[in-house]
Amino acid sequence: MYKNFFRYLISAIFLLGFSVNSNADFKVGFVYVGPTGDHGWTFQHHEGRNAVEAAGIKTTFVESVPEGADAERVIRQLAQSGHDLIFTTSFGYMDPTNKVAKDFPNVKFEHATGYKREHSNVSTYSARFYEGRTLLGHIAGKMTKTNTIGYIASFPIPEVIRGINAMTLAAQKVNPNIKTKIVWVFTWYDPGKEAEAAQALIDQGADVIMQHTDSTAPVQTAEKAGVWSFGQASDMQRFAPKSILTSIIDDWAPYYVERAIAARDGSWNQQDTWHGLKEGMVAMGPYNSAMGADLVKEVEQLQKDLASGKVHSFTGPIYDQKGNILVAEGKVADDGMLAGMSVYVKGVEGDIPK
């Protein structure tokens, strides 16, 4: 009896001491795949880090960490050097994150866009970017004169295909004649290739350019050619003020602050987060006045409805390219189907590269 009492007392003191100690020294680490100045993916994660810092929590980051053999060492070093929570912000860090997490059960790990949570101290998170794509589709469908939308795509993973489909469905709703042309560039960041792809799409008659890559090259190419475009990941308006109709903005800040505070206060637990417009992880840049007041109003209403859940990006009936039904009338696609999406919907041209 006494023995147990003392054991509890000692462990309580230990825990108290430990938590007080960790409160003062609490540190959050970030691993970035690109430079903080890429004005796209990494830039937005860095903004999220700045918000954590502004909330009074110490942070560290390592930029341009290759997704090869080096990632594991960087993650491990962050864990070893007293970081209590580590955000690994690219898909390629999935296996290294889980590997290091196994060896550091007291450190919490948050991996962006992955699907492996092999240990209880690994969470994953991503954003419902496709909700933003629905808005872009609506705008594109209304703005295009050639009925051709050009789409620069990175890799044929579910996230990218989901975006293409969400955009096409929304555009078809307002303009049944819409065609989506896609160029696969097989890179997340290569200004040269992205610019070439944008030009190729413009040459094929696209007068709205959309990208699922991170550089500002496509919007700049669109600006030069005098066609419409949309910013990706961050507000790219200042790179193409005339051409950009709006941007899909990844806003990681609220999530990062919430998770950092939870980890510091001991209420962190494993989860798989997929937030969208509702929670603010997906935000929209300012709407270009060239859209006209009516369209802006329409899109703002749609944005509200998507956030409230009144409208879903994937509402049936949805058909694949061959005309087979994917989602029945009156139903919406569930998260499982969205997460594994690997076919185009009707109206998208071409085949998914295999």
Next chain:
Amino acid sequence: MIKIEKRNDVPMALYFFTPFIAIILTILGGGIIFYILGFNPIEALKFYFITPVSNLYGLSELLLKATPLCLIAIGLSFCFKSNNWNIGAEGQLTFGAIVGGGVALLFYNQEGFHILPLVILAGAIGGMIFALIPAILKTYFNTNEILVSLMLVYVSKLLLDYLVVGPWSNPEGFNFPETRQFSDSSRMPLLFEGLRIHAGIFLALGAVMLSWFILYKTYLGFQIKVSGLSLKTAKYAGFKGKTMILVVFMISGACAGLAGVGEITGPIGQLHRMISPDYGFTAIIVAFLGRLNPFGIIFASLVVALTYLGAETAQIFLQIPKYTGQVFQGMILFFLLASDYLLFFKVKNLNLKKNDLRH
């Protein structure tokens, strides 16, 4: 007027000492850069050069990083010593990894002791074949090997891109650009529990020993060195230049291929698009810093590997931009070439001489 003249008497001791001067100058230059950036230079240099290797894990990571650099640089030393400018080791590394990785993928669901040796052999052969392309073009069509080998880097990288996105991508991997994980039998055995240093280091050490033997104890080594000093002499002596070019490129490619296969069967464990952070190019610095000498290359690969690790540590602890690592590598090469220039040439002031004559 000044005139630059070749020195006739370059002391060998100084020749091997200048790399150290270059490293010291780099450290001093780095300190100045840190100071300008607003960091305490002593503290920054400590995080750069001491903290990364202050524990067992760090030492293991240093060796892990130095292994591919050492292997590639050993191979390059054969080419460079014989006046063959193979700049495409990165491509040979990539192609070696493709061939080795292909074999590993064939055995993805099998275990057995025969698999790893096959994978390693395939990697070496892959690198060798890829290096033969610029060599054959040079010997039989008189093309420039610098250009051809460099351009082939992009060919092999695009081929790797194509394979991991398309035919070799993991069928259960949601189309992400990566292959399946290799089976355990295709992986380099780890030397210590909990550390990443693997048996690949023996390949590097073996290459060092073998290259020392070939370069200093065999007729081939003699041919290589003579060709490097004077191609005319080599021809006059009746050496078969073409065969030698093919051989040095094959050795170089095999070493780069081994480095590639060491990375994918060691720390990475699969093929994807980022198997090497340009080891093939960094190894050129290593080869020259090591004076194309097998044992010098061991030392140089450790120094250059440390600049990679130091850049990470300095960013973690002091938030110094990670690109300083590349600045350091650039400075090492710059100071080495600069001190070499002063070592091999002397500057004469001709104005002074004229005046001397007049009086």
